[in-house]
Amino acid sequence: MRRIIDNDYFIMLGRLILGGVFIYASWYKIIEPGAFAKSIWYYHMVPGxxxxxxxxxxxxxxxxxxxxxxVGxxxxxxxxxVNGMLVMFIIALTSAIARNLDIDCGCFKAAESATSSAWETLIRDLIYMVFSVPMLFTRSRRWMLVGGKAPTKPATPQSAALSG
Amino acid sequence: MIREAVILVALSTVLALGINLVSPNAIPYVGEYREIHTGDGPIVPPEASPGDPPFIDINTANMLYTTDQAIWLDARIPEEYVCGTIPGALNISFDYLPASDEEMYAQFDSVLAGVAKDDPIIVFCGGEECEASLHMARLMQDDLGYSNLQVFYGGAREWKRFEFPVERSDECVE
Structure with missing residues (x-):
């Protein structure tokens, strides 16, 4: 498991997929905040x-x-x-499905063109989490501009012996 | 980790609020969405039939108004229209439609100039006693090819009852 989580290629793939999706998804909403406000309204979850x-x-x-x-x-x-937003989207979609709301998710396009059902979106968000959750624990810092501090390696007997 | 997240959120907030000051598609920072519990959903007239455009209630109407997501068409006679309508609404009177098709098309083309056939249009009239909105929506859908119509059957009366903004022209004679 650790090997997958720390794998540079796996993490880079996740960064490209999630980064690309989030940038793409942000675009119409930045251009058309009114349309996005309408999508949010339909969920009936956010105070006016x-x-x-x-x-x-x-x-x-x-x-x-x-x-x-x-960029890294x-x-x-x-x-x-990313994890916070995905969890939030999953809760919102689940609640909309549970309440039987006929919503367009408001994810990618202006509200009037419902391209995918709430179910499809929910499944897609869960797949994104396959990448986003391991990123919380990864030590991979390859191909990053400023990676920040990686979680420290758990002390092995060997390293403990060396430092001691 | 938390510190970096806070930086990203703060940066986003500054950009979002700043760019909304100059954006042509700006929206108010605080929208006026009032949830009105009428309890029964949209007002649907008894003569509605399955092929009719969807009916919307006052909450949806107000949301679409607040987010500027639709074109409003007042189907009443001009004398009523000038005395109080939903701000920005256009006016084509169903009762005064020209008899000849040609003149009728010309009126729609001039009043709805620049409006695409699939742009969202909400048709309304006085309120429950008035059927002009439904007849107008049927005409536009069946004969004129508009494909994204909605009917706000509560109309001007319900709009005023809940004290939403109203536009009144100087031409109003009461």
């Missing part, structure tokens, strides 16, 4: 006075986090936010 602030700020977080993942800067913070 926060809908517009969320519609304005969330897409920029998606964009910066996507860029941070690909503030990596651990970006990974934390």
């Amino acid at each position: 006075s926060f809908i517009n602030l969320m519609a304005l700020i969330l897409p920029w977080i998606e964009l910066l986090v996507g860029l941070a993942l690909i 800067i503030w990596f651990r913070g970006a990974v934390l936010l």
Whole structure:
């Protein structure tokens, strides 16, 4: 397991996929905050006075986090936010499905063109987490501009002996 | 880890709020979404039939107004339209539609100039007693090829009842 989590290629693939998806997803929302506000409204989960602030700020977080993942800067913070957002999306979608809401997810396109059902989106988000969760624990710092500190290696008897 | 996340969120917030100041598609920082519990969903007239465009309730109407996501078409006579309509609404009176098809098409083309056939359009009239909105929506859907229509059957009366903004022209004579 550790070998997969620390594998540079696996992590780089995850960074490209997640980074690309988040940048792509942020785009229409930044251009059309009104349409995104409408999508948020349909979930009936956010208090009215926060809908517009969320519609304005969330897409920029998606964009910066996507860029941070690909470039490799503030990596651990970006990974934390990606996981936070995915969990939030999964909760929102599950709740919408449970309440039988006929929603367009508001993920990628303007609200009127529902391209995928809430179920498909939910499954897609769960697949993204296959990459995002290991990134929380990875020690891989290859191909990163500023990787930040990797989680420290658990002390093995050998290294303990060396340092001792 | 937390510190980096806070930096990213702070940076995003500054960019989001700053760019919204100059963006042509800016939205208010705090939207006025009021949830009104009418309890029964959209008002649907008894003469509605399955092929009709969808009916929307006051909450959806207000949300689409607040997010500027639709074109509003007031189907009442101009005398009523000028005395209080949903701000920004256009006016084609169903009762005064020209008899000849040619003139009718010309009126739609001029009032709805620049509106694509699949742009979201919400048709409304006075309220529950008035069927002009439904007839207008049927005409536009069946004969004029507009494909993204919705009917706000509560109309101007319900809009005013919940004290949403109203536009009144100087031409109003009461």
